[in-house]
Amino acid sequence: MEAFTTHTGRAVPLRRGNVDTDQIIPAHWLKKVTRDGFEDGLFEAWRKDPDFVLNRPERRGASVLVAGPDFGTGSSREHAVWALQNYGFKAVVSARFADIFRGNSLKNGLLTVVLPQETVDALWELTEADPDAEVTVDLVARQVRAEGITADFDLDENARWRLLEGLDDIGLTLRHEADVAAFEAGRPSFKPSTARI
Amino acid sequence: MGRTLAEKVWDDHVVRRAEGEPDLLYIDLHLLHEVTSPQAFDGLRKAGRPVRRLDLTIATEDHNTPTLDIDKPIADPVSRTQLETLRKNCAEFGVRLHPLGDVEQGVVHVVGPQLGLTQPGTTVVCGDSHTSTHGAFGALAFGIGTSQVEHVLATQTLPLAPFRTMAVTVDGELPEGVTAKDLILAVIARIGTGGGQGYVIEYRGTAVEKLSMEARMTVCNMSIEAGARAGMIAPDDTTFAYLKDRPHAPQGDDWDAAVDYWRTLRTDDDAVFDHEVVIDAAELSPFVTWGTNPGQGAPLSAAVPDPAAYPDPSDRLAAEKALEYMGLTAGQPLRDIRVDTVFVGSCTNGRIEDLRAAAAVLEGRRIADGIRMLVVPGSVRVSLQAVGEGLDKVFTAAGAEWRHAGCSMCLGMNPDQLAPGERSASTSNRNFEGRQGKGGRTHLVSPQVAAATAVLGHLASPADLPAPSGTAAASDVRTPLGA
Ligand code: SF4
Numbered sequence: 001m002e003a004f005t006t007h008t009g010r011a012v013p014l015r016r017g018n019v020d021t022d023q024i025i026p027a028h029w030l031k032k033v034t035r036d037g038f039e040d041g042l043f044e045a046w047r048k049d050p051d052f053v054l055n056r057p058e059r060r061g062a063s064v065l066v067a068g069p070d071f072g073t074g075s076s077r078e079h080a081v082w083a084l085q086n087y088g089f090k091a092v093v094s095a096r097f098a099d100i101f102r103g104n105s106l107k108n109g110l111l112t113v114v115l116p117q118e119t120v121d122a123l124w125e126l127t128e129a130d131p132d133a134e135v136t137v138d139l140v141a142r143q144v145r146a147e148g149i150t151a152d153f154d155l156d157e158n159a160r161w162r163l164l165e166g167l168d169d170i171g172l173t174l175r176h177e178a179d180v181a182a183f184e185a186g187r188p189s190f191k192p193s194t195a196r197i
Numbered sequence: 198m199g200r201t202l203a204e205k206v207w208d209d210h211v212v213r214r215a216e217g218e219p220d221l222l223y224i225d226l227h228l229l230h231e232v233t234s235p236q237a238f239d240g241l242r243k244a245g246r247p248v249r250r251l252d253l254t255i256a257t258e259d260h261n262t263p264t265l266d267i268d269k270p271i272a273d274p275v276s277r278t279q280l281e282t283l284r285k286n287c288a289e290f291g292v293r294l295h296p297l298g299d300v301e302q303g304v305v306h307v308v309g310p311q312l313g314l315t316q317p318g319t320t321v322v323c324g325d326s327h328t329s330t331h332g333a334f335g336a337l338a339f340g341i342g343t344s345q346v347e348h349v350l351a352t353q354t355l356p357l358a359p360f361r362t363m364a365v366t367v368d369g370e371l372p373e374g375v376t377a378k379d380l381i382l383a384v385i386a387r388i389g390t391g392g393g394q395g396y397v398i399e400y401r402g403t404a405v406e407k408l409s410m411e412a413r414m415t416v417c418n419m420s421i422e423a424g425a426r427a428g429m430i431a432p433d434d435t436t437f438a439y440l441k442d443r444p445h446a447p448q449g450d451d452w453d454a455a456v457d458y459w460r461t462l463r464t465d466d467d468a469v470f471d472h473e474v475v476i477d478a479a480e481l482s483p484f485v486t487w488g489t490n491p492g493q494g495a496p497l498s499a500a501v502p503d504p505a506a507y508p509d510p511s512d513r514l515a516a517e518k519a520l521e522y523m524g525l526t527a528g529q530p531l532r533d534i535r536v537d538t539v540f541v542g543s544c545t546n547g548r549i550e551d552l553r554a555a556a557a558v559l560e561g562r563r564i565a566d567g568i569r570m571l572v573v574p575g576s577v578r579v580s581l582q583a584v585g586e587g588l589d590k591v592f593t594a595a596g597a598e599w600r601h602a603g604c605s606m607c608l609g610m611n612p613d614q615l616a617p618g619e620r621s622a623s624t625s626n627r628n629f630e631g632r633q634g635k636g637g638r639t640h641l642v643s644p645q646v647a648a649a650t651a652v653l654g655h656l657a658s659p660a661d662l663p664a665p666s667g668t669a670a671a672s673d674v675r676t677p678l679g680a
Pocket of ligand 1: 304305306325544604
């Protein structure tokens with residue numbers, strides 16, 4: 001997993017609440033057998049509308065999504081996180097996230113930032129008025145900054161440390177590789193092996 | 198204080214324990230199939246990580262495989278891609294794979310035990326909820342998600358939150374014609390589909406001790422339908438006899454050392470379970486489901502329940518919706534329910550004893566006109582053994598179709614499906630809406646009930662059958678206990 005310290009980029013204001021995972025990535029995309037290539041499925045239904053904010057040329061290359069409350073509700077599919085990342089988003093800002101989506105995002109290195117709705121409103125106004133406005137999401141200082149906006153956010157210490165270090169679950173376990181090797185050295189010889197006989 | 202069987206196996210696999218963190222558990226055996234592994238391999242590839250223990254990892258193809266014309270290319274593009282991806286991944290990472298056409302191919306939970314890989318006191322995982330099947334050997338076996346599959350591939354361990362323990366004690370003698378399937382369906386109806394949540398269930402008591410290994414697997418298989426994380430049965434001489442001389446069972450001195458260890462895997466007399474359920478075997482009878490979850494079941498002799506009789510409003514609503522989906526009316530005797538399709542197979546009831554039990558009922562009989570009956574062995578080995586015993590002939594003579602091994606009609610992922618509105622009696626484990634095909638209606642039953650239902654065209658047990666032409670009376674149709 002890529003480490004996240006601080007990120008600065010342009011934003012996409014998504015003025016919608018209750019964006020569920022089926023809207024983020026529709027079910028028929030779940031048949032894919034890889035973790036990438038989901039970018040075209042991201043918000044697939046809405047993107048059929050040429051006026052949808054993601055389709056506008058000035059939003060190309062934006063990497064911070066600023067969404068309405070209750071982002072990521074519905075089915076627990078991890079693909080929703082992959083789709084956002086595949087598209088190029090590094091962080092999502094919302095007043096409230098669904099729990100499972102939030103857990104999945106932090107495990108995969110997508111920073112989900114909870115800010116009060118007033119701050120979200122301010123970010124929407126700023127980035128709608130000026131598509132080139134840059135937003136900085138600083139995990140070291142736990143702060144979101146943009147022109148005229150400085151907002152602190154909370155993140156539990158363990159999740160923050162893992163993001164800063166770029167440690168996914170596997171990376172974390174591999175830090176205890178010596179314990180695993182020691183356990184293996186003590187396994188009895190009668191334990192089953194799948195090696196062909 | 199003493200420990201339960203599950204706690205003993207857990208303790209023997211703790212790699213690392215730290216305050217405020219889940220235990221890191223070592224995994225002895227990792228089973229793979231085509232549905233839940235592709236993204237896990239992809240994750241490894243992206244991170245440049247190898248499979249840590251190829252010698253503890255094995256893959257087979259089951260969910261998407263057809264059971265007819267297996268030498269022809271697979272028609273459905275999604276199924277084909279999943280199988281091809283598994284083959285490519287196993288070749289790239291060096292994982293042992295038994296693909297369609299291989300003699301060791303079959304449903305992953307049938308293959309592990311028959312190879313002797315599933316052993317007492319081991320930890321077994323697979324990206325599939327019915328991994329609980331392997332608990333029949335006294336293994337701690339549970340299903341995991343795709344990111345956990347990747348974790349096990351990379352580290353051979355899993356960080357796991359602790360579980361609670363439940364004892365389901367079944368004492369006494371199962372009545373004639375009552376099987377392991379009836380037992381577990383009755384258990385689920387009793388504790389509910391959420392009743393086992395967070396628990397590892399240990400099945401014990403004299404009735405459980407008398408079950409064969411096949412029957413024990415049927416019981417543990419459906420632990421997940423009670424919401425439990427796993428099901429277990431303490432290993433004993435029945436377990437050891439099943440394992441002896443299997444291809445991957447310990448040999449020579451290792452066998453003796455293993456059996457010495459395995460004999461210690463019993464719940465201590467002074468151990469305390471977090472929850473206990475007691476069932477009197479003598480009260481059990483053939484059991485079938487009428488609804489759309491495995492807890493909605495009743496004795497075959499009963500009638501479709503009246504939703505209004507449920508005190509709990511959410512149960513009442515669930516029953517109402519189930520009856521609507523199933524096209525049934527309250528008060529209708531279960532024996533009156535006519536079916537179109539009968540399925541014998543799956544990791545619940547696709548082993549040799551199950552096929553023998555169904556064949557014993559069909560011997561000398563014909564299935565009713567208009568009934569489609571599929572008999573699908575759980576693995577190629579089971580298939581070969583059944584053919585060796587002439588069971589395939591019994592099935593085809595009765596008018597049933599004898600198919601190639603796989604998950605088949607257990608789930609609508611391969612060509613064997615119910616059409617909308619079609620009704621089946623099925624020996625599988627899930628009767629959810631659309632599980633066997635969109636709009637399909639499923640009644641979960643034992644192999645014996647499945648066979649009798651095929652003969653009469655409506656839900657029935659062998660005791661309901663007239664004597665087969667030219668043989669003794671119906672009461673002489675002996676069905677092996679617990680098969
Ligand atoms: S037989 Fe059914 S329950 Fe068993 S692994 Fe296959 S699909 Fe799952």
